[in-house]
Amino acid sequence: MIAVNHISFDYISEQGSFRRVLADVSFEIADGDFIAIMGANGSGKSTLARCLNGLLLPSTGEVLVDGLNTRDAEQLRRIRRRVAMLFQNPDNQIVSATVEREIAFGLENLGVEYEEMHRRVEQMLRRFSLLPFRQKSPHYLSGGEKQRLALASVLAMEPDYLILDEPTSLLDPAGRREMVRLFREWHDQPATPRRTTVLITQFPEEALLADRLLILQRGRTVMDGPPETLLRRTEELAGLGLDSPVRFKLQQLLGPLNPAS
């Protein structure tokens, strides 16, 4: 479980002025949850995501991962091993000279033994359809392939929690479908503890995959509930600068005309 307890986050600019990006945010992420987070650009989504594994420390309040406080420097390694993070742009995440080295990179850092490392790299190359590229430089992969490699590399570390920060927003339609399939598949696989996913997204259709949706506005949680319910509140969402699924908008506009309803 990840407990987010009354966290606020202030950015201080070089000119010395400060801006509150998160304001008193609290919620709990239970094992097995699939949570989506939506909010306009600048609403604090990415900052919140980075607080979940201690990449950023909140200005006030605390984040507990299975009871481990992200402020406790000695626990950070354990926390990051459990909470994996995938960013929007794989170019900011990929560091190695070849595809297979990239998957092995995190495992080496964790001190995984050679045999086990080898096993996991092979497994990931196969599961993520990266075998043909194993000796290639990630530089030659397409955007979708790079994002697949980035996901394979973080999942090779066998985390319990996966934080996805707009993982599909730069991909082409085929790459987007594939990415969604891969993280769903990871989430649904039986494991102890049960696998937990937090998906930050601008696409309302993707938020529908989740069991629960949090909506942020200017650093505060303004909605929290089942996506099927929240995403039908199309006018309210528009007021927050967010889109709702076309399906719901059409139902509201043309509902009585739909032969299926």
Add this chain to the structure above:
Amino acid sequence: MSLELSLERVSFHYTGIAASSASVLRDVTFTLAENECTAIVGPSGSGKTTLIQHFTGLLRPTRGRVLVDGADIHSKKYSLTALRRRIGLVFQFPEAQLFEETVYRDVAFGPTNLGLGAEEIDLRVRNALTLTGLEADAFAGRSPFRLSEGEKRKVAIAGVLAMQPEMIILDEPTAGLDPVGVQSISAILESLVSRGTTPVFITHHMDLVAEIAQRVLVLSAGSVIFDGTPEQLFQNNPVLEEAKLDLPNFIQEFAAYRPSLPPALQSVRSYRQLVHRLQQHLVSRRS
């Protein structure tokens, strides 16, 4: 003013250390027409960005010619500098290139380099900001680094518009923006056509294509496999499949409603258009 950009059997491949089978163009031929909002779509790696780099001579075709108003842009006497004033290029994430202390100075950078007078520069900066939906007085003095992502992108686009190009080429102008940002970029592109700047944009966002494009070019593995209207594309399954494209979300969901709607509403391509037509329809029924 009119500008006609033609690619004539253009092929391109990288040579030397960057050589790879990816990012090649194969025998590409088309002419971009004035005042026609054109979208370029296709899977990543299909050559879209390589293609637009040929439009201003940033890349030189391995075979074939790029013609502007009938002149080969790689002929000896042709001035690429002059061409780049007529065709503006907005790269992906253009906001990464903002560098001045104020929005005003960033947008003024291009016109200043053209050696224009202060008054003309001022006029152009204000016009360009207004075109992108940023109120000139409110934004001129602000630091570009303290704006929202959508606003930064608009400032970067305004910087290119301030050069008053006849054509503006944008590489994924909505990537990474929230719905409000996407909607405002869409409005900017739409308004440019009537102001004498022809927009040509690369996108993965099929709903945007449906909403504003008058013409679509589909690239697959370096070849143009389709050149036509969005309507024609959405009915062409073989092309959609080959380029791994989705139908726009709206078109998919609207299909169930279409048969039961009056003919005037059946041809809409986007939610915004539907709302607009529905309003007109209700008004005309009342009168």
